[in-house]
Amino acid sequence: MPALPQHPASLRPTVHPDRRRLLALLGGLALPMLAQAARTEIEVLSLDPLPQPPAQALADGVYWVPGLPGEVDGRNVGRNGNTGFIVGPQGVVAIDAGVSRRHGEALLANIERVTDRPVKLLLITHARQEFLFGAAAFRARGIPVAMQRATAGLMTSRCEGCLDTLRGLLGEAHMAGTEMFKPDQLLDGPSALGLIGRPLRLLSWGHSSGPGDLAVLDEASGVVFTGGLCDRLRVPDLQDSRLQGWRDALAALRALQPRQVVPGHGPVGDVGVIDGVEDYLRALEQRLGQLLDAGVPLSEVAERAELGAYAGWDQYEVIHRRNAALLFLRLEHAQLLR
Amino acid sequence: MSSDAFSSSTHGRPMSRRMALAGLGALGLSGPAVRAAPGGLPSNVGHADSSPQWEELRAKLWGREPIAAGEASKVQLIVPLRAAFGASVPVKVLSKLPQTEALHVKRMTLLVDKNPAPIAAVLDMSPRMGQADLETRLRVDEYGHVRVVSELSDGSLHMDSRYCKVSGGCSAPPNRDQLHNIGKTVFRLPEGLKADGPTPAEVSVVHPNDTGFELNHITVMYIPPHYVRLIKVSYDGEALFNAEVGFSLSENPSLRFKLMARPGGRLNAEVEDTKEGRFRGQLALA
Numbered sequence: 001m002p003a004l005p006q007h008p009a010s011l012r013p014t015v016h017p018d019r020r021r022l023l024a025l026l027g028g029l030a031l032p033m034l035a036q037a038a039r040t041e042i043e044v045l046s047l048d049p050l051p052q053p054p055a056q057a058l059a060d061g062v063y064w065v066p067g068l069p070g071e072v073d074g075r076n077v078g079r080n081g082n083t084g085f086i087v088g089p090q091g092v093v094a095i096d097a098g099v100s101r102r103h104g105e106a107l108l109a110n111i112e113r114v115t116d117r118p119v120k121l122l123l124i125t126h127a128r129q130e131f132l133f134g135a136a137a138f139r140a141r142g143i144p145v146a147m148q149r150a151t152a153g154l155m156t157s158r159c160e161g162c163l164d165t166l167r168g169l170l171g172e173a174h175m176a177g178t179e180m181f182k183p184d185q186l187l188d189g190p191s192a193l194g195l196i197g198r199p200l201r202l203l204s205w206g207h208s209s210g211p212g213d214l215a216v217l218d219e220a221s222g223v224v225f226t227g228g229l230c231d232r233l234r235v236p237d238l239q240d241s242r243l244q245g246w247r248d249a250l251a252a253l254r255a256l257q258p259r260q261v262v263p264g265h266g267p268v269g270d271v272g273v274i275d276g277v278e279d280y281l282r283a284l285e286q287r288l289g290q291l292l293d294a295g296v297p298l299s300e301v302a303e304r305a306e307l308g309a310y311a312g313w314d315q316y317e318v319i320h321r322r323n324a325a326l327l328f329l330r331l332e333h334a335q336l337l338r
Numbered sequence: 339m340s341s342d343a344f345s346s347s348t349h350g351r352p353m354s355r356r357m358a359l360a361g362l363g364a365l366g367l368s369g370p371a372v373r374a375a376p377g378g379l380p381s382n383v384g385h386a387d388s389s390p391q392w393e394e395l396r397a398k399l400w401g402r403e404p405i406a407a408g409e410a411s412k413v414q415l416i417v418p419l420r421a422a423f424g425a426s427v428p429v430k431v432l433s434k435l436p437q438t439e440a441l442h443v444k445r446m447t448l449l450v451d452k453n454p455a456p457i458a459a460v461l462d463m464s465p466r467m468g469q470a471d472l473e474t475r476l477r478v479d480e481y482g483h484v485r486v487v488s489e490l491s492d493g494s495l496h497m498d499s500r501y502c503k504v505s506g507g508c509s510a511p512p513n514r515d516q517l518h519n520i521g522k523t524v525f526r527l528p529e530g531l532k533a534d535g536p537t538p539a540e541v542s543v544v545h546p547n548d549t550g551f552e553l554n555h556i557t558v559m560y561i562p563p564h565y566v567r568l569i570k571v572s573y574d575g576e577a578l579f580n581a582e583v584g585f586s587l588s589e590n591p592s593l594r595f596k597l598m599a600r601p602g603g604r605l606n607a608e609v610e611d612t613k614e615g616r617f618r619g620q621l622a623l624a
Contacts, residue, residue, distance in 0.1 A: 150556070157553035158509050211511065211555065239510045295528040297594065298475060299416070299428035321422035326510070329426055333590055336524050336544050 052079070052106040055114060059221030061087040061198070064262050065110055067130065069234070069314040072099070077174050078166060081130035083107050084225055084262055086218050088196030091120035094143075095216050095225045096264075097134030099166065101177035104134025108141070119143050120195050123202070124183070125214045125227020125264065127154040127240075129162040133178045140177070146185035148204055148212030154240065156182075187214065203256075208249035210240035215253065222259030229253060232266030232273045234314035236280055238323045243281065250274050266314065283307050284320075288327045292335065301328045387499050389483055391451040399447070405487065405495040413443075413488040417500040424504035426475040426588040431486050431498075433470040437463070443470035445489040450586050452482035454551065458586035463579045466598060468536030473594035477549070477586050478502050511555040519544045523607050523619025528594070531623055536596035541571055541607050541619065543592070549585040566591050568610040574603050599623055 055063040064084035068076040078099035085094045085107070092111055097104045111119060122138040124131060124147040132155060135145045147155075160180050167175045193200040203215040209228040216225040229249055230236075254274050261273040287305050296304055305324030310316055387407060396405070406412070416430040433443050442465045448458040463470050476484065485499040522544040529538050543566055550563030565585040571578045571593075578597055597605075601623055609617040 153558055154511055154555040156558045157511065157555040161509065297428065297430075297473060297528070298426065299418070299430055299473065301428075302418070302422040325423035325426065329423075329590070332542075333544070336522065336542055336590065337519055 052103075052110070055085070055110040058084075058223050058260055058262070058268060059218070062218050062221050062223045063087075063110075063114060064225075064268060065107060066267065067265055069265075071315065071318060072130070072166065072169055074170070077103075077170055078130055079103055081128065081264060082225075082262060082266075083131075083134070085111050085114075085119075086196065086198065086200065086216075087115050087117060088198030090197035091118045091195065093193070093196055093200065093216075094119055094122045094138065096125055096131040096227065097122055097138060097145075099130045100133050100170070100175050101136035101140070102174060104137025107134060108137055117196075121146060121185075121193075123147070123214065123216060124151060125216070125225065126210045126212065127151045127159065128210075128228065128264075129159065129166060131227070131264070132159060133163065133166070135181055136178050139181060144184035145181070146187055147183045148214050149186040149188055150207065151210070151212030151214070152183050152186055154211050156180075203253070205249035205252055206245055207242045208246040209236065213249065217256060217258065222257070223262065224253065224256070224258040224260070225262045226253065226264060226273075228264050230261060230263040230273050230277050232261075232263040232269055232276060233312075234263075234265040235310060235316050235319040235323065236277050237319050238284075238326050243285070243327075247278065247281065250278055280307075280310060283309070284323060284327060288324060288331055292328060292331045298325065298328060301325055387483070387497075389451045391456060392449075392483065392485065392499075395449060395451075395456055400487070400495060403495055405497045407497050407499075410496075411498055412490065412494075412496040413446075413486055413498050415484065415486045415498040415500050417484045417502050419501070420503045421478060424478050425510065427478045427484075427502060427504070429474055429476050429484055431470075431472040431488075433488065435490075437465045437467045437470050439465050440491075442491050443488045444491045446470065446472065447487045447489075448474070448476070448586075449485040449487070450476055450478055450482065451485070452480040453477065453586050454479070454549075455584045455586060457584060459581055459583045461579050461581045464577055466573060466576060467578055467596050468598040469596045471536075471538075471596050474592060475588040477588055478504050480504075509552075517546075521545065521609065521611070521615055521617030523609050523617050525605050525607065525619055525621035527621075527623070531599055531601060537599040538594060538596055539599075539605065539621075540592060540594040541569065541605075542590060543569065543607075543609050543617065543619075544590055545611065547585055547587055547589050547591055564611065564613055566609060566611045568608075569593060570608040571595070572606045572608075573597055573599065575606075 053066050055065050057063055064082055067081045068079050070076050072078040072080060081096055081098065083096045083098055085092050092115060094107060094111065098107055108119065122135055122143055122145045124135065124145060138145060163178065163180060187202060190204045191202045193202055199219040201217040201219060203217055204213065213228050215227055215229055254271055258271065260268055261271060262268050263273050284307065287307060291301055291304055301324050302321040310320060412434045414432040414434060417427065421427040431446065435441060437443065443463050446461045446463060449456050450458055458476050478484065481503050483499045484502050485497060488496045524542050526540045527537060528540060531537055545566050547565040548561045548563055550560065552561050553559065554561050563585065566583055569581040569583060579595065581593060583591060603623045605621045607619040
């Protein structure tokens with residue numbers, strides 16, 4: 001990893017115990033030792049033993065790294081979100097960064113295995129922990145991070161809490177070097193990006209699955225990275241959403257006729273990925289409308305909102321139940337206002 | 339107690355209820371701690387009744403008085419073991435005795451041990467309810483116990499508790515649409531009017547019930563606390579219950595209760611919030 005600072009061999013983690021004791025003593029006395037200890041941490045990060053699938057090519061210069069299914073836990077260590085990158089003549093743009101600095105380092109290592117062109121920019125599609133916090137690895141190399149302004153606001157308002165929770169869940173070792181940050185560039189709505197000498201479209205349709213959803217279309221290949229707008233074989237999460245905005249964004253996305261769709265979670269597919277999200281949202285709304293009309297109390301909503309067709313999707317037991325409660329509360333709120 | 343529809347039983351208690359509601363936020367649990375519930379773990383949770391927070395609350399609110407639990411308790415609490423959505427956890431209380439003049443639930447206290455203000459609601463209840471059952475929605479900040487303590491008119495205390503886990507995920511940004519409708523108060527009879535027993539009814543208040551611990555995701559400033567603190571419900575001019583409530587009640591606070599009702603009767607609600615907002619709602623029963 002050429003970008004990492006070099007360090008004295010004596011500070012490698014495999015150092016002899018006696019020597020380590022001596023170093024610890026010295027560390028307490030001499031300030032320069034602290035700087036060296038920090039470098040050791042980077043060394044540890046680069047020796048990541050954790051599962052990280054290799055990048056897979058979707059088209060010439062377009063890659064994705066599949067996330068792992070399940071809730072954040074010790075086995076998947078929070079690597080639940082898909083990430084990817086696009087290589088142009090003048091450099092690389094990365095799309096989403098993973099859950100931790102380690103995860104971000106692994107993505108950068110994946111990029112380096114494919115190309116030696118410089119990584120010019122990290123785009124964050126939406127404010128969810130498994131897409132955000134790997135930004136620390138990019139920031140450590142001076143690579144700017146960009147996201148929609150509304151995504152930055154949501155991140156600032158809640159993600160310190162997510163980070164605390166992740167530290168508790170995964171432990172300090174997995175989360176080492178991971179911290180809250182401010183994006184270097186704020187995006188307002190859609191734009192074109194020519195930074196890497198390959199035309200990319202940054203797509204934004206306002207508050208949809210979340211307040212600042214961003215999708216990235218590679219014009220040459222027709223591959224689109226949808227971020228929070230689409231999940232596949234995983235239950236879409238309504239928590240940050242505005243449903244009408246979401247449906248409008250999905251329709252606009254389909255109208256672009258993408259050839260391949262990289263969802264935020266789950267495997268890559270064609271436009272059928274978009275249909276899957278729409279179908280789920282429609283089925284959910286229909287069921288919850290029925291439950292509200294039937295006067296069902298909230299305590300029974302999660303059980304009575306079962307949608308068997310989706311029971312095999314990842315996170316059905318958690319996200320679908322929460323979606324049902326959330327949508328019920330929203331419909332009830334609308335009813336109160338009538 | 340301002341209104342005296344019910345005799346107050348706070349005399350001789352270590353701490354008055356209003357003091358408790360106002361002061362328990364400062365039980366060493368204050369600060370911006372309300373945030374996303376963790377996903378998944380830990381799995382090694384017990385269902386035993388006690389917790390350090392409860393021991394402290396119990397001592398302050400009920401001193402050393404005995405509190406019946408388990409089989410001996412006259413109150414049952416139903417809470418999902420794993421709540422679908424931590425910002426609005428449905429909580430149901432069933433009383434194992436009817437409300438009669440001779441013996442009834444006089445006061446019901448709902449607690450969430452680990453919330454920054456653990457006392458969610460204190461309700462003074464009338465025999466006219468017919469049955470002291472209650473359903474509401476609570477914010478549950480962390481894995482922990484939700485409890486109910488009922489005080490009967492004979493002075494006995496009864497408790498039930500449930501350990502509640504909240505499903506993982508990030509917290510939702512607060513819903514800030516329709517601010518001008520704050521305070522709209524609506525009654526509903528979800529099962530219609532019952533001729534032969536207590537009728538279920540629900541009162542809901544359109545209100546953000548802001549805790550003061552959340553950041554606005556657009557301005558990134560703390561949203562000041564603003565929540566409903568009192569809901570008084572009467573039927574044909576006589577009090578059914580007075581509920582002093584806190585921000586542990588979810589956005590759009592709602593109470594589902596029972597009353598002995600007849601066609602032509604009239605339900606009234608008076609609501610107050612922490613910014614001196616006063617609101618009313620009513621329903622003529624058909």
